[in-house]
C-alpha cells in the first residue's frame with residue numbers, strides 16, 4: 001500500500017527474452033507497433049515453453065533491430081530471404097525446433113515475394129511473421145504492395161488509388177497453397193486485438209510443431225512518423241481505414257490442426 005492508500009500491483013512484466021532494456025533501449029520510433037508485435041511472439045514462446053527450441057530469422061527492415069535485443073538464437077539473411085534461411089535452419093536442425101522469421105511487409109512480400117511463395121509451395125515447416133505497417137518504413141515511407149487505398153505515402157502524396165494497383169492480402173493468398181497449414185491476420189492496435197493475435201501466433205507455432213506445413217501470421221502495425229500522424233491518430237487510422245481493407249481473423253487452419261493445436265499449446 002502507498003501512503004495514499006492505493007495498492008500498486010504489477011500486472012504484466014516484460015518477457016524474460018527481452019535483453020538489455022536499460023542499456024540498449026528499443027530503437028523504434030514513438031508509437032511504433034513493431035516492438036509490441038515482437039513482444040507478442042516472445043510471450044507466446046514463453047507460454048508454450050518453446051524458448052530453448054526457438055530460432056529467429058530476420059531480414060532487412062525496422063524489425064532487423066530485434067536480433068540484438070532478444071535472448072534467442074538467430075540468423076540474419078539478405079533482404080527478402082528469411083524464408084530461405086529459415087528453411088535451411090529447420091532442415092539442418094531437425095527435431096522439435098521452432099524456426100520463425102520476423103519480416104516487414106517490404107522484406108516479406110515485395111523483394112521477398114519469390115522466397116515466400118516458394119517456401120509455401122515447398123510446404124516448409126516454418127512460421128513466418130509479417131509486420132505490415134502499410135509502407136516501406138525504414139527507407140522513408142514509400143508505397144508498398146501492402147499500402148491500403150487512400151493511404152498517403154512519400155511516393156503517393158495524394159493517397160494510393162487503383163491507378164497505383166491494389167494492396168496484396170498475403171494470408172488470403174497463402175491460404176490457397178496446399179503446403180500451407182495455417183494463416184491469420186491480427187493487429188496491434190488494442191489489448192483485445194493483441195490477445196487475439198497472440199492466440200494466432202500460438203496456433204502457428206503449434207502447426208509447425210506437429211509438422212502440418214508452413215504457418216503465417218500477418219500483424220498490422222502503426223508507423224506514426226511515416227503516416228504523418230500522432231500515435232493516437234494512427235490507432236484511429238488503423239481501425240477505420242487499414243483493418244476494413246485487411247480484415248482480421250484466420251484464413252486457413254487445416255483439418256485437424258485446431259485440435260492438435262490446442263494440445264500443443266497447453
Ligand code: SF4
Pocket residue numbers: 027028029030031032033034062133137138222223224225226
Ligand atoms: S519507421 Fe515506422 S516501422 Fe520503422 S521503427 Fe519507425 S514507426 Fe516503426
